[in-house]
Amino acid sequence: NTLAAQADTGYTWTEADLIRAQKLAGAILMTAQGVAFLHGGQDFCRTKAFDGNSYASPISVNGFDYARKAQYIEVFEYYKGLIALRKAFSAFRLRTDDEIRERVEILTNKNRMVVSFLIKAPESDGYGEILVIYNGNPSAAEVELPEGQWEVLVDDRNAGTETLYILEGGLATMPGTTAWVLVR
Numbered sequence: 001n002t003l004a005a006q007a008d009t010g011y012t013w014t015e016a017d018l019i020r021a022q023k024l025a026g027a028i029l030m031t032a033q034g035v036a037f038l039h040g041g042q043d044f045c046r047t048k049a050f051d052g053n054s055y056a057s058p059i060s061v062n063g064f065d066y067a068r069k070a071q072y073i074e075v076f077e078y079y080k081g082l083i084a085l086r087k088a089f090s091a092f093r094l095r096t097d098d099e100i101r102e103r104v105e106i107l108t109n110k111n112r113m114v115v116s117f118l119i120k121a122p123e124s125d126g127y128g129e130i131l132v133i134y135n136g137n138p139s140a141a142e143v144e145l146p147e148g149q150w151e152v153l154v155d156d157r158n159a160g161t162e163t164l165y166i167l168e169g170g171l172a173t174m175p176g177t178t179a180w181v182l183v184r
Contacts, residue, residue, distance in 0.1 A: 011138050019045070020156060020177040023078050024134065027154060027179030030082040031092055031132045033100050043079035044069040074157075081159030085181065088161045091121040091130050109144070113137040114174075118146070127151075127183040139176045145169045154181035 013021075022045055029036055040046070041064050048054050054061050069076055086092045094100045107116040116133040131150060135141045147169035156178035158164055167182065174180060 013138075017138060017177060019072070019075060020175075022075055023156070023159075024136070024177050024179050026075075026079050026082050027159065027181070028134060030079075030086045031179070031181060033092070033094055033104070036086060038079075040064065041068070043076045045072045045075055078159045081161075082154070084161050085153060085159060089121065089125045089127075089130065091119045091125050107144075111135075111137065111141045111143075114141050114143055116143065121183075129184055131180075131182040131184075133174060133180045133182075135174045135176060135178050137176050140173050141176070143172055143174045143180075145172050145182070148184055150182035150184050152180060152182050154179055 022042070026038075026042070029038070044066075045068060046064065048057070048061050051057050051061050091103065094103060103120045103122075105118045105120075107118060109116060113136040114133065115136070116131065119130040119132070121127050121130050129146075131146065133143055135143070145167060150167045150169065151163040152165050152167055153159070153161060153163065155164060156175045159181075
């Protein structure tokens with residue numbers, strides 16, 4: 001995240017922005033179809049001090065600095081919630097191409113930095129639909145929610161399987177650099 005932020009000449013990234021980007025990256029990974037692969041320490045913003053090939057680097061570069069877990073506990077808890085979400089909903093672990101084509105609908109958005117899709121959830125998930133929205137903009141974006149009431153399980157602050165709050169269908173303002181997962 002830091003390298004990408006340094007290359008972005010159109011926006012000055014703060015540490016809070018980078019934390020949101022780390023959460024968004026985890027949400028994209030944990031709500032995507034296929035096998036999720038987490039790198040060790042990504043849940044506490046692990047860094048290798050910009051060492052692009054640390055194979056022969058010392059333990060000071062390759063070792064886990066667990067003090068970062070305390071420093072970035074909000075990110076750790078967020079990832080913990082994302083893992084629980086993925087485990088709880090088989091809709092994020094569809095098995096075949098045909099099943100993915102049948103159940104996942106990519107939605108159109110006015111803002112090209114917003115990506116959203118709707119999953120027709122298997123009955124065992126306990127919900128009929130799961131709506132996932134990613135806002136890659138550093139600033140807030142207006143998004144269109146399909147009609148009806150949506151229970152928010154993931155937002156910019158929290159992730160998990162418990163309802164955080166309810167949103168009504170229609171236009172909603174989504175914070176920058178964040179993911180939402182909504183169910184109904």
